[in-house]
Amino acid sequence: MAMPDLLAHALLAYAICTVLSVRYDWLTPAYVTAGMAGAFIPDVMKIVLIVPDAAMEAILGVPFSWSGIHTAGGALVAVLIGAAVVVPAERRRIGALLGVGAASHLLADALLLTPSGYSYGVLWPALRVHPPTPGLYLSTQPGPTVVAGAAALLAWGYVRRGWLR
Amino acid sequence: MLRSPRARLLAVLVLLCALFGLVVWHGTLEPAPEAGSFPGTEELAADYDAYLGERVTVGGRVVETDPVVVTAEYGVDESIRLTVVGLDPSVAVKEGATLRVFGVVKPDRTIRSSNAFTVPTSGLWYTWTVSALAGLWTLARIVRRFRLDREQWGLVPRERSVSLRAIVRRGRGTSGGDGDA
Numbered sequence: 001m002a003m004p005d006l007l008a009h010a011l012l013a014y015a016i017c018t019v020l021s022v023r024y025d026w027l028t029p030a031y032v033t034a035g036m037a038g039a040f041i042p043d044v045m046k047i048v049l050i051v052p053d054a055a056m057e058a059i060l061g062v063p064f065s066w067s068g069i070h071t072a073g074g075a076l077v078a079v080l081i082g083a084a085v086v087v088p089a090e091r092r093r094i095g096a097l098l099g100v101g102a103a104s105h106l107l108a109d110a111l112l113l114t115p116s117g118y119s120y121g122v123l124w125p126a127l128r129v130h131p132p133t134p135g136l137y138l139s140t141q142p143g144p145t146v147v148a149g150a151a152a153l154l155a156w157g158y159v160r161r162g163w164l165r
Numbered sequence: 166m167l168r169s170p171r172a173r174l175l176a177v178l179v180l181l182c183a184l185f186g187l188v189v190w191h192g193t194l195e196p197a198p199e200a201g202s203f204p205g206t207e208e209l210a211a212d213y214d215a216y217l218g219e220r221v222t223v224g225g226r227v228v229e230t231d232p233v234v235v236t237a238e239y240g241v242d243e244s245i246r247l248t249v250v251g252l253d254p255s256v257a258v259k260e261g262a263t264l265r266v267f268g269v270v271k272p273d274r275t276i277r278s279s280n281a282f283t284v285p286t287s288g289l290w291y292t293w294t295v296s297a298l299a300g301l302w303t304l305a306r307i308v309r310r311f312r313l314d315r316e317q318w319g320l321v322p323r324e325r326s327v328s329l330r331a332i333v334r335r336g337r338g339t340s341g342g343d344g345d346a
Contacts, residue, residue, distance in 0.1 A: 006296035010303055030310040030322035036303045043296075053192065068191025069184070078183045084176045087319035088168045094320075106310040115267035116222050116281050118201030125190070130201030140284050140292050 005139055006043060011148035012108060013039035013101040018155040020100070026093065034094045038101020042080045042109070045069040070109070073126040075102040108144070111136045170318035206237040207269065210245050216270045223247060223276060224265040227258055227283075235264050251277040261286050308332055 006093055017035035021027035048066040056064040068074045083095030110119040113135035120130055137144045157163035167176050173201045196204040203222045208215075225235030225247065249266055258264060262285050266277040309327050311320045 005292040005299070007299035007302075010299040028322065029306075029326065033303065033306040033310050037307060040300065040303065052241050057192065058241070062189050063192030064189055064193035065194070066188065068188040071187075071191070074184065074187050074191075077180055077187060081180045081184070082169070083175055084173045084180065085320060087317040087321050088173075089321075090321060092196050113282070114222070115224075115265045115282065116201070116203055116220075117267070117280070118203075121194075121202065125187070126195060127192075128200050128202070132201065138282075138284060140289070145295065 005145060006040060008145040008148040009039040009043075009105045009108060010036045011145065011152040013104050015148065015151040015155040016100060016104055017097060018152070018159050022159055027097075031093060031097050033091045034097040035101040036100035037082070038079065038103075039105045041082070041098065041102040042070040044077050044078065047072075067120070068124075070105065070106070071121050073125045075099075075106060078102070113138050203267070206239040206245065207254055209237075209247075210239050210243065213270070213274065217272065219270050220267065220279070221270055221276065222265070222267050224263060227260050227262050227264050230258050230260055233258050233264070235266075246274060248273070248275045249281070250275055251279075252281055253278070256281050259265070259283070259285075270305055305329060 013035045014032060018029065018031040021032065039065065045066040045068075053064050053066060069078065076099075079095060079098040082098045083091045086094045087150075106122050110122045110131060111134055112119065114133055117132055118130040119133040121128065122131065123129070154163075158165065167173055168336055194202075196202050196208060198204075198220060204216055205221060206223050206225070209221060209223065223235070223237045225237035225244070228234050228236055228246070233252060235247055235249060237242045237247055238244045249264065250269070250271075252258065253266070256264075262283045264281060264283050266276055266278050266281040268281070270275040271277050309329060309332065310323055313319075314321045314324050
């Protein structure tokens with residue numbers, strides 16, 4: 001499964017979280033950064049390129065699929081781990097932002113073009129279904145990154161520099 | 166709830182076990198075409214004939230263009246050669262490109278394509294380079310905007326961000342005092 005490059009994901013998370021900071025005073029650039037970090041969570045599954053599923057199964061003797069991380073369930077557990085890694089007072093905010101970042105990644109990937117017209121088990125394990133995808137782009141196309149970059153730039157300009165206000 | 170470093174460490178370990186459980190569970194999932202989850206290379210490699218007439222999604226590097234043959238990878242460094250027929254003429258098949266196909270399994274390791282597209286090889290390099298840049302950018306932001314609270318064993322947002330240069334200087338032990346007021 002290919003996916004929009006991680007820069008597109010990070011820029012998208014940056015844009016979303018920066019815009020959210022208009023609504024939430026406490027959402028400083030540090031918290032925006034937490035949102036960006038969350039956007040990387042689902043792609044932890046890319047470890048599969050170094051240690052394939054079959055290799056893990058051979059070593060561990062159990063079924064194994066790294067792409068389980070690239071689902072709502074896997075991302076949720078990973079977000080909870082991230083929340084446990086920050087000091088307790090910051091847990092809820094950082095956890096929420098990691099979740100926003102991870103969710104934006106999963107959603108953006110669900111719009112990728114696939115040969116079958118269906119995406120992946122984005123809502124697993126809650127739902128088994130692979131929803132149909134509008135097939136908007138390929139991960140290897142620069143288009144999504146350019147759009148995400150423009151959104152990030154506009155968000156930065158509006159929120160941090162007061163453009164258009 | 167769960168405030169002490171030890172309790173949090175335990176929570177992380179429990180969560181890692183949960184993550185492991187999810188990943189193992191995900192490994193047991195069988196294809197479910199009615200749910201939009203189609204069999205792929207791995208299933209074909211295990212028992213090709215069981216999928217005759219079924220729709221599958223495969224992808225592989227183009228090694229021949231007339232007829233179109235791809236090497237589809239699975240497992241650990243294993244691959245099968247599949248012939249792809251019925252491609253739409255608009256699909257630009259070039260040797261070395263990655264072809265992704267959704268189609269029907271035919272005898273003799275042949276897939277009749279319903280829908281397919283190519284991904285140029287350079288596209289994959291682009292994705293990797295740009296993704297690495299994104300990682301570095303985010304890492305730099307984390308280092309500049311968070312600090313490690315040694316008492317609570319956790320990351321804390323800084324009051325004010327620190328420049329990368331200051332962090333490097335601090336790491337080399339050449340700067341005195343605490344930079345993040």
